[in-house]
Amino acid sequence: MKITKVEALYLRLPEIAERADGTQDTLIVRVHTDAGIVGVGEVDSSPLVAKAIIEAPMSHAIARGLAECVIGQNPLDIEVLWQRMYQGSIFFGRGGAAQQAMSGIDMALWDIAGKVYQQPVYRLLGGGFRTKLRAYASILFGDTPEETYEIGRRWTDAGFTAVKFGWGPLGQSEASDLAHVRAARRGVGDGNEFMIDAGLAYDTATAIRRAHQFAEFQPYWFEEPLQPDNYDGYARLTANSPLRIAAGEQEVTLRDFERLLACGVAVAQPDVARVGGLTNARRIGQLTHHLNRMCVNHSYKTGVSIAASLHFLAALPNTYWLEYCVEQGALRRRLTRQTFPVVDGYVSVPEEPGLGVELDEAIVERYLVR
Numbered sequence: 001m002k003i004t005k006v007e008a009l010y011l012r013l014p015e016i017a018e019r020a021d022g023t024q025d026t027l028i029v030r031v032h033t034d035a036g037i038v039g040v041g042e043v044d045s046s047p048l049v050a051k052a053i054i055e056a057p058m059s060h061a062i063a064r065g066l067a068e069c070v071i072g073q074n075p076l077d078i079e080v081l082w083q084r085m086y087q088g089s090i091f092f093g094r095g096g097a098a099q100q101a102m103s104g105i106d107m108a109l110w111d112i113a114g115k116v117y118q119q120p121v122y123r124l125l126g127g128g129f130r131t132k133l134r135a136y137a138s139i140l141f142g143d144t145p146e147e148t149y150e151i152g153r154r155w156t157d158a159g160f161t162a163v164k165f166g167w168g169p170l171g172q173s174e175a176s177d178l179a180h181v182r183a184a185r186r187g188v189g190d191g192n193e194f195m196i197d198a199g200l201a202y203d204t205a206t207a208i209r210r211a212h213q214f215a216e217f218q219p220y221w222f223e224e225p226l227q228p229d230n231y232d233g234y235a236r237l238t239a240n241s242p243l244r245i246a247a248g249e250q251e252v253t254l255r256d257f258e259r260l261l262a263c264g265v266a267v268a269q270p271d272v273a274r275v276g277g278l279t280n281a282r283r284i285g286q287l288t289h290h291l292n293r294m295c296v297n298h299s300y301k302t303g304v305s306i307a308a309s310l311h312f313l314a315a316l317p318n319t320y321w322l323e324y325c326v327e328q329g330a331l332r333r334r335l336t337r338q339t340f341p342v343v344d345g346y347v348s349v350p351e352e353p354g355l356g357v358e359l360d361e362a363i364v365e366r367y368l369v370r
C-alpha cells in the first residue's frame with residue numbers, strides 16, 4: 001500500500017471574532033492511499049501556515065514540504081514516516097508550526113492503520129485503560145461575573161460534572177478576578193468541579209498570590225497563569241501554590257515537555273493536533289506517567305481532534321479527564337457526523353476501526369476556503 005495524495009483543507013467560519021476560540025477555523029488533512037483507504041487528521045495551528053508547510057516544494061534535502069516526505073511511502077510505517085517528516089523539515093522545523101502540521105498527517109496515518117487492521121486506534125496504541133473519560137465542559141469566562149455564573153449553571157444543567165472557564169476577563173484586576181472565580185464556583189455548585197484557565201494573564205508574583213486567593217473556591221486546577229517561556233516562574237509557582245498547576249498546550253516537542261515537567265507542573269496538557277500527532281503525544285503521555293503526573297488533552301477544535309484525544313487518553317494509565325470544548329460554531333458541532341454525547345458526565349471512546357470519525361462533506365464544502 002502507498003500514499004498517493006495529501007490534502008490540506010482550510011475551513012473557516014464566515015465571521016471570526018478576536019477571542020481565544022480555536023473553533024472558528026481549522027486545517028483538516030486527508031491522506032489518500034492506492035488501496036482506496038483515506039485517513040483524516042486535524043492541525044491546530046495557524047491553518048494557512050500549516051497548509052504551506054504541508055504543500056511546500058522541496059528546497060533541498062532537509063527543507064521539504066511534509067506531503068512530499070510521505071507520498072509514495074507505506075502509510076503503515078508510521079514511526080518511519082514521522083521521522084521522515086521531522087528530518088525533511090529540520091531546516092525550518094524542529095518544533096513550532098512544522099511539527100504542529102505533522103500532527104494532521106500523523107493522525108491520518110493512525111486512522112488508516114486502524115481501518116487496515118479493523119481496530120480502533122486506542123488498541124493499536126497498546127489498548128484501553130478505560131472505555132470512557134470524564135468530560136469537563138471547556139468554555140471561556142463570561143464578560144461579567146453574572147455571565148460567568150450563568151455559564152457554570154448552563155453546562156452543569158446540561159449534564160457536565162465539571163466546567164473549565166478560560167481566558168477573557170482574567171487579569172484585569174484583583175477584584176474582578178475574584179468576582180469571576182467566586183461566580184464560577186457558585187455557577188457549577190458545590191457538588192461539581194471547576195477549573196481556572198488563566199490564559200497567560202499573570203507575572204510570577206501575581207500568579208502565586210492568585211493561587212492562594214483562589215484556593216478557598218477549590219478549583220481542581222489553575223491552568224497557564226504564566227507566559228509559556230517563563231519556566232523559572234513555573235518552578236517558583238509550583239513550589240508555592242496550594243493548587244495543582246496545569247500547562248503545556250503551547251508546547252510541541254518532547255523536549256519542551258521535559259523542561260515543563262521539570263518545573264513541577266502537576267497536569268500536562270499536550271494537544272494531539274499540535275505536538276506532532278498521536279505518535280509524539282504518546283511519547284509525551286508516557287513521560288508524564290513515568291514522572292507520576294496527570295496527563296489531560298488540550299483540544300479546542302472539531303470532532304476529529306476529540307476522537308484523536310479520546311484514543312490517546314484511553315491508552316494511557318495516568319488520565320481521567322477529557323477537555324471537551326462546548327463552543328457552538330458549525331465546525332465544532334457539525335464537521336464530523338459523530339457528536340460525542342456526554343452521558344452521566346462521561347464521553348465514550350470510539351470503538352469503530354480507525355479514529356471512528358466521518359466528515360460531513362456538506363459542511364466541508366460549505367466552509368472550505370479555496
Ligand SMILES: [Mg+2]
Nearest residue numbers: 197223224249
Ligand atoms: Mg488552556
